[in-house]
Amino acid sequence: MKRRQFLQAVMATAAVSLVPSLPLGAAPGRETFSEGSKALKAGRWAMVIDTRKMNDPRLQKKVIEACHSRHNVPDIEGPQEIKWIWTDSYDHTFPEQLNNYPAQTLTDRRFLLLCNHCENPPCVRVCPTQATFKRDDGIVVMDYHRCIGCRFCMAGCPYGARSFNFSDPQEYVKTPNPKFPMRMRGVVEKCTFCSEQLAKGELPYCVQASEGGILFGDLNDPASDVRKALLSAISIRRKPSLGTQPGVYYIL
Amino acid sequence: MYNARYVIPALLVFIILITLPFWVNVVTPEYSRPELVLPAGAEACVEPVEYMRAEHMRLLNEWRDAALREGKRVYTSSTGQVWDINLQNTCMHCHTDKAGFCDACHDSNSVDPYCWDCHIEPGAVTGASGNGGKQ
Numbered sequence: 001m002k003r004r005q006f007l008q009a010v011m012a013t014a015a016v017s018l019v020p021s022l023p024l025g026a027a028p029g030r031e032t033f034s035e036g037s038k039a040l041k042a043g044r045w046a047m048v049i050d051t052r053k054m055n056d057p058r059l060q061k062k063v064i065e066a067c068h069s070r071h072n073v074p075d076i077e078g079p080q081e082i083k084w085i086w087t088d089s090y091d092h093t094f095p096e097q098l099n100n101y102p103a104q105t106l107t108d109r110r111f112l113l114l115c116n117h118c119e120n121p122p123c124v125r126v127c128p129t130q131a132t133f134k135r136d137d138g139i140v141v142m143d144y145h146r147c148i149g150c151r152f153c154m155a156g157c158p159y160g161a162r163s164f165n166f167s168d169p170q171e172y173v174k175t176p177n178p179k180f181p182m183r184m185r186g187v188v189e190k191c192t193f194c195s196e197q198l199a200k201g202e203l204p205y206c207v208q209a210s211e212g213g214i215l216f217g218d219l220n221d222p223a224s225d226v227r228k229a230l231l232s233a234i235s236i237r238r239k240p241s242l243g244t245q246p247g248v249y250y251i252l
Numbered sequence: 253m254y255n256a257r258y259v260i261p262a263l264l265v266f267i268i269l270i271t272l273p274f275w276v277n278v279v280t281p282e283y284s285r286p287e288l289v290l291p292a293g294a295e296a297c298v299e300p301v302e303y304m305r306a307e308h309m310r311l312l313n314e315w316r317d318a319a320l321r322e323g324k325r326v327y328t329s330s331t332g333q334v335w336d337i338n339l340q341n342t343c344m345h346c347h348t349d350k351a352g353f354c355d356a357c358h359d360s361n362s363v364d365p366y367c368w369d370c371h372i373e374p375g376a377v378t379g380a381s382g383n384g385g386k387q
Contacts, residue, residue: 032327032328033324034328035326136323143316176376178372178374178376181371182370195323196325199325
């Protein structure tokens with residue numbers, strides 16, 4: 001073979017290989033993703049908990065049950081418990097309130113706690129896989145597919161809002177909700193501000209079950225329920241000195 | 253050639269060993285596509301069947317990222333149909349037989365996706381209902 005022929009053959013082979021291989025199926029290309037017409041939108045989702053109303057143990061139990069049953073949160077006793085929303089005492093909830101003689105109406109109360117969906121979430125900063133991240137509307141969510149179970153976020157969260165699945169959680173869910181996924185061993189889970197409910201145009205389960213004791217709305221909208229409630233009453237947030245800017249407010 | 257009586261048999265053994273997968277393939281029965289239990293009463297999937305057969309895993313990855321990361325939970329298919337992005341309530345609303353549909357192909361192709369480590373398969377618990385996410 002002459003040099004010229006060889007080069008021609010090489011070029012011909014290369015040209016043929018550049019022809020794209022036949023597609024396996026009719027590849028779409030016109031498909032689109034959208035948010036849906038019913039989805040609730042906000043610049044910054046926030047929650048206001050009226051602790052005067054939400055001090056009722058029956059109501060607290062109802063709210064916790066509404067969340068945990070719908071989200072398949074396992075019911076585990078002891079140090080390996082899993083919780084999305086729970087209650088605690090005044091001095092555990094607000095350790096930065098340094099008044100040595102707080103009002104007894106406050107110290108007697110139990111406070112509903114959940115993920116604060118911080119403006120500056122430490123859990124997001126420390127997550128090595130971006131499994132947890134903050135959405136544009138301020139909600140801090142988990143992508144369980146990416147979680148590697150390193151628990152940095154649990155160390156980072158100053159509010160104890162994250163729980164680790166030390167064992168298969170599905171054995172501890174008595175009546176699973178078939179419309180919502182479960183979790184597996186080795187991932188961290190927490191409250192999602194019911195982002196799946198907001199996408200359907202409905203309010204979070206805890207808000208629905210609270211009989212008016214929990215408000216939910218857009219912090220950027222001065223006419224929203226949460227902004228009006230914050231204007232009209234004294235409210236505090238948990239551990240404000242850390243600079244996380246929590247999105248959950250407590251009316252005292 | 254030096255040591256031809258050692259070198260040539262050793263070369264033959266080497267060639268047989270390295271081409272062993274081809275010989276095994278010749279004697280084993282041909283791969284046949286498993287019989288799938290298709291959903292009764294559903295006329296079409298979210299995309300054409302050839303695309304779904306080859307690329308459903310890519311579609312599911314895109315659905316996951318769009319829904320979770322971008323908050324876009326509604327999918328308009330290339331055929332113009334509108335669907336909720338939801339594995340449990342859209343896909344498995346029609347594909348109710350996981351063993352007969354998902355597992356049949358996955359097992360014969362030796363793939364082990366982890367979808368159902370968390371997502372609940374139909375019939376595992378009672379109470380699933382809805383319109384299957386079609387809008």
